[in-house]
Amino acid sequence: MTRTSVIQSGKPLASLSLDLDNEWAYLKTHEDPAWESYPSYLNVVVPRILHALECRSLRITVFVVGQDAALEHNHEALAQLARAGHEIGNHSLRHEPWLHLFSEQDLEQELAEAEQHIQVATGQKPIGFRGPGYSQSVTLLRVLARRGYAYDASSLPSFIGPIARAYYFATGQFSPEQRERLNRLFGSWKDGLRPLKPYRWHFDETSLLEMPVTTFPVFRIPIHLSYVMYLAGFSIALAHIYFNTALWACRLFGVEPSILLHPLDFLGGEDVPRLKFFPSMRMTGEQKIAIVERCLDSMVRLFDVRPVGEHAAVVATRSNLMDVRLND
Numbered sequence: 001m002t003r004t005s006v007i008q009s010g011k012p013l014a015s016l017s018l019d020l021d022n023e024w025a026y027l028k029t030h031e032d033p034a035w036e037s038y039p040s041y042l043n044v045v046v047p048r049i050l051h052a053l054e055c056r057s058l059r060i061t062v063f064v065v066g067q068d069a070a071l072e073h074n075h076e077a078l079a080q081l082a083r084a085g086h087e088i089g090n091h092s093l094r095h096e097p098w099l100h101l102f103s104e105q106d107l108e109q110e111l112a113e114a115e116q117h118i119q120v121a122t123g124q125k126p127i128g129f130r131g132p133g134y135s136q137s138v139t140l141l142r143v144l145a146r147r148g149y150a151y152d153a154s155s156l157p158s159f160i161g162p163i164a165r166a167y168y169f170a171t172g173q174f175s176p177e178q179r180e181r182l183n184r185l186f187g188s189w190k191d192g193l194r195p196l197k198p199y200r201w202h203f204d205e206t207s208l209l210e211m212p213v214t215t216f217p218v219f220r221i222p223i224h225l226s227y228v229m230y231l232a233g234f235s236i237a238l239a240h241i242y243f244n245t246a247l248w249a250c251r252l253f254g255v256e257p258s259i260l261l262h263p264l265d266f267l268g269g270e271d272v273p274r275l276k277f278f279p280s281m282r283m284t285g286e287q288k289i290a291i292v293e294r295c296l297d298s299m300v301r302l303f304d305v306r307p308v309g310e311h312a313a314v315v316a317t318r319s320n321l322m323d324v325r326l327n328d
Helices: 023-029 033-037 042-054 066-070 072-083 104-122 138-146 161-170 176-181 189-193 225-232 236-252 285-302 308-315
Strands: 013-019 061-064 087-090 199-203 206-210 258-261 304-306 322-325
Touching: 013 285, 013 308, 023 033, 042 072, 042 285, 061 066, 061 072, 061 104, 066 072, 066 104, 072 087, 072 104, 087 104, 087 308, 104 138, 138 199, 138 206, 225 236, 225 258, 225 285, 236 285, 304 308
Parallel strands: 013 061, 013 258, 013 304, 061 087, 199 322
Antiparallel strands: 199 206
């Protein structure tokens, strides 16, 4: 472990984020027309998230969808997150996990509108971005750099994306056109070859820091909490052993983990019946919150957990960052 990875607490640095995907966004990706009324569970889930974090004095990054910030009935829930000291990131305007198909002009508009709505609702201008479904492209990265973003966090270095996508397709009725549009949902096989540690994209005489969502060192299997919830559906004890082993592997390999949460990690099938097609929704909200809290406790014991923006600011000062040349 390098000396620069250990900060004043004596623990290695880590970061924690939450993609604040709303009910309508999941229904939209699942081609359920009910999404058009923008059903929201933010007023239910945000207090649960805040309570779990406040009990551990944690500040994290919350990637907010611009469309939610545009709706006034979501403003108080989003403002609560900002008032609690959490970093607010940009999770796109319409939560469409096919940003790689967008033109440069469309991406400029997508980001600008999301930024505007998010800043009005939270008082923060995002400096970090994560694409829905880990959607990423050369064009997107260039637009992010041009718009002054400090980092992107859309990379999931794992080989499991196509398997997750196949499962997702199996749970719904998708036309060939819809399947083509979602053909990179959760990433591709080659994403498993990407660096696990933060690195710099270099292009057009500029650069952009990439903060990957951490996967299990060597094996490249996801360790974000939604995957832990999936394992908990078989065995809660096994899920915790897996997560704790992954954290220790990160320490062993000198990886400063960036761990990801989702709202469904705090919600059970009784809370959002229309989302029961997700495998973990067979558990109750109470059961899932208990799992999340144990995982957070494990992180806090082993790492100094910060928002992604703070983690990125420390990483950006290091001279040993890997450089990746971005080609069209």
